Amino acid sequence: MNDPARATIVNDTAVVPAALLNAIAFIGGVSSVGIELSASRLIAPYFGDSTFIWANLIGLTLAFLSLGYWLGGRLADRYPSAALLCVITAVAAVAAGLVPLMSRPILSASLQAFDNVAVGAFYGSLVGVLLMIAIPITLLGFVSPFVIRLRLLGVTTAGRTAGDVYAISTVGSIIGSFVPVVVLIPWLGTRLTFLVLALILLIPSVAGLLLLGRRRRAFLAGLLVPLLVVVVTATANARIRPPEWGNLIYETESPYNYIQVVEDDGVRMLALNEGHAIHSVYAPDSLLTGGPWDYFMLGPLFNPLPVSGTKPVVDSALLIGLAGGTAARELSAAYPSIEVVGVELDPKIVEVGKEYFELEQPNIEVVTADGRYYLKTTDRTFDLIGVDAYRQPYIPFHLTTREFFQEISDHLTDDGVVVINVGRTATDYRLVDAIARTMNAVYPDVYAIDVEGYRNTILVATKQPSAVDQFRRSTSAFAHESIVRSAAQRAIASGDIRRIDPDGEVFTDDHAPVERVIDQIILDAALEGEEE
Numbered sequence: 001m002n003d004p005a006r007a008t009i010v011n012d013t014a015v016v017p018a019a020l021l022n023a024i025a026f027i028g029g030v031s032s033v034g035i036e037l038s039a040s041r042l043i044a045p046y047f048g049d050s051t052f053i054w055a056n057l058i059g060l061t062l063a064f065l066s067l068g069y070w071l072g073g074r075l076a077d078r079y080p081s082a083a084l085l086c087v088i089t090a091v092a093a094v095a096a097g098l099v100p101l102m103s104r105p106i107l108s109a110s111l112q113a114f115d116n117v118a119v120g121a122f123y124g125s126l127v128g129v130l131l132m133i134a135i136p137i138t139l140l141g142f143v144s145p146f147v148i149r150l151r152l153l154g155v156t157t158a159g160r161t162a163g164d165v166y167a168i169s170t171v172g173s174i175i176g177s178f179v180p181v182v183v184l185i186p187w188l189g190t191r192l193t194f195l196v197l198a199l200i201l202l203i204p205s206v207a208g209l210l211l212l213g214r215r216r217r218a219f220l221a222g223l224l225v226p227l228l229v230v231v232v233t234a235t236a237n238a239r240i241r242p243p244e245w246g247n248l249i250y251e252t253e254s255p256y257n258y259i260q261v262v263e264d265d266g267v268r269m270l271a272l273n274e275g276h277a278i279h280s281v282y283a284p285d286s287l288l289t290g291g292p293w294d295y296f297m298l299g300p301l302f303n304p305l306p307v308s309g310t311k312p313v314v315d316s317a318l319l320i321g322l323a324g325g326t327a328a329r330e331l332s333a334a335y336p337s338i339e340v341v342g343v344e345l346d347p348k349i350v351e352v353g354k355e356y357f358e359l360e361q362p363n364i365e366v367v368t369a370d371g372r373y374y375l376k377t378t379d380r381t382f383d384l385i386g387v388d389a390y391r392q393p394y395i396p397f398h399l400t401t402r403e404f405f406q407e408i409s410d411h412l413t414d415d416g417v418v419v420i421n422v423g424r425t426a427t428d429y430r431l432v433d434a435i436a437r438t439m440n441a442v443y444p445d446v447y448a449i450d451v452e453g454y455r456n457t458i459l460v461a462t463k464q465p466s467a468v469d470q471f472r473r474s475t476s477a478f479a480h481e482s483i484v485r486s487a488a489q490r491a492i493a494s495g496d497i498r499r500i501d502p503d504g505e506v507f508t509d510d511h512a513p514v515e516r517v518i519d520q521i522i523l524d525a526a527l528e529g530e531e532e
Contacts, residue, residue: 029172068141097198254348280324320371321389324357
């Protein structure tokens with residue numbers, strides 16, 4: 001009996017090597033997942049990469065593939081032609097290669113159309129993805145049913161043939177899930193990644209047409225190779241997304257983020273991904289920013305003073321979520337003897353911080369790692385630990401749990417404090433309350449300070465019992481020109497410094513529904529906006 005893995009298939013008066021069909025199935029798997037992951041990098045600068053965005057991206061990819069399987073199976077039964085399969089994959093390759101070129105106007109239009117409603121991030125990206133990847137992904141869905149139909153030698157080997165093809169395609173999908181993210185995007189960027197994915201799909205398509213004797217079609221498909229190269233490389237230096245304000249002075253991509261540095265009236269700002277939030281600020285003539293970064297240095301003010309009239313002693317600090325180092329610079333100025341360890345997950349952000357935000361200071365040690373991993377692998381203790389590790393709009397769930405705050409407590413000195421920046425809307429404090437409840441499960445006192453002009457609340461927890469009244473007394477211990485006193489007086493003037501101990505669920509490593517809480521906040525805000 002013939003081995004279907006080694007067989008040749010007689011089709012369209014030509015002999016088709018099974019190896020060619022297997023190669024197309026493999027590359028189809030690589031390309032479909034690679035396009036999906038790379039498309040996320042095109043969407044993130046406009047809409048971020050929240051669970052909403054990933055839900056519609058994954059869902060639409062599966063929907064397009066399902067449509068392709070359905071259409072491809074019927075077409076393969078009616079026209080079991082290897083040449084037709086090669087033409088289909090060539091068209092899919094070209095469509096994939098043009099996705100970056102189409103992405104900017106499509107996503108910009110989607111963003112503008114839904115800009116006034118928060119839930120538009122979902123529907124806008126839905127429309128954008130639909131228009132961008134519908135053609136290549138749907139056509140790639142044709143591949144598996146076509147290859148199975150063309151390789152099928154008889155009913156007795158149908159199961160084995162289908163299993164072989166799906167195994168080959170799935171192995172390709174596994175490769176496609178790693179290579180773009182680990183190799184191509186970090187080294188080449190998103191646009192050239194799409195070009196590589198298009199070429200590895202187009203080249204075997206042209207080779208297949210040549211093997212099948214379809215020289216004219218092969219020639220026409222071959223002309224698309226230099227066309228794709230010219231089109232994609234010609235736009236390689238174009239901006240991925242125009243800045244929402246100010247002048248763009250730098251942009252880059254990393255395995256974790258799309259990064260922009262924007263300058264407005266001499267002030268530099270670090271924007272990540274969709275750019276709706278600013279993660280660092282640098283003004284050459286001012287340390288204070290008026291934003292949440294100013295409040296990290298205020299945490300120790302809730303503790304009783306070591307000696308009446310003296311200032312709080314803060315010799316060491318750990319910042320989880322360093323970004324460009326705004327809070328680290330302020331802490332360095334507020335407490336001259338302080339040693340700061342800044343933990344940042346993205347090494348590219350560290351490079352940007354050193355280049356554009358004066359992060360390089362002798363007292364600031366930068367560690368590139370996950371914040372919780374750092375806590376688990378160090379035995380150092382700190383007077384202050386700050387957490388500002390947003391990946392908009394979410395805080396990573398493992399940085400919000402009782403176990404995490406216990407690990408922080410284990411790395412605090414006896415009178416240490418923890419400070420965390422939490423997002424909210426003007427009226428919805430569900431996330432603030434949830435994290436405060438969790439902190440209260442570990443610390444005796446937790447305080448909230450709403451940041452005036454921002455939709456942020458700073459939560460401060462003290463390892464020892466403390467009081468709001470102490471905050472005022474500690475403030476007066478600093479000189480009038482001190483940045484600590486200036487920031488503290490602004491917090492006092494807002495009138496919203498309060499001890500907080502809300503009832504409800506405590507987040508744990510086993511159950512920390514951060515995404516659910518934030519998604520509910522986003523949806524409720526969107527519905528309120530629509531009603532207005």
